[in-house]
Amino acid sequence: GQQVMQIPQYQHVQEGEDFTTYCNSSTTLSNIQWYKQRPGGHPVFLIQLVKSGEVKKQKRLTFQFGEAKKNSSLHITATQTTDVGTYFCAGDSGGYQKVTFGTGTKLQVIP
């Protein structure tokens, strides 16, 4: 079945440093979604990318969908303590395939 892997598994950064998490799917995706889960919380939708090579920005967050639609990345510029949490990508292969969540990257920001 479809597998979605994320690297790194954990990342500790000093506040103000940048952070990037990478998402790789074993199959071509129709779209990719990103979610953030704060400690003790539930996943919250951040964004969805649909087009090959698409780049979207939300303030300090930049999301990219690969040309082959099998990988994606999330980059956070100048991290803040409010960015702490686990970031999940979730890939949809289309049709009746359900969304498959990536393995997640846990971000810790040191003040």
Added chain:
Amino acid sequence: SAVISQKPSRDICQRGTSLTIQCQVDSQVTMMFWYRQQPGQSLTLIATANQGSEATYESGFVIDKFPISRPNLTFSTLTVSNMSPEDSSIYLCSVEEFLPGTDENEKLFFGSGTQLSVL
């Protein structure tokens, strides 16, 4: 945005017992999803609950262990039956929101989750 109420928020149960988790949505939705999130892990889909039909279970999950009800378009329950310590997880219900005309047409909204500990 859909608002999902899930309860209980947490429970501690004895092995061999069953727990029913409830999920209420503030709008009518076609499909509701039940996920399991084991400690420190990602989300795994247990089943999809459609109103008026049996739930569709993912590989590794069976109806006898995780019976699901979907009596109407705003409510669903998941029962974790004959629990063992391996069932200790967070269980999340989720709904899909479609936004026609946008490319955010499959965003998932999650309930606050049920943290289950089995002793």
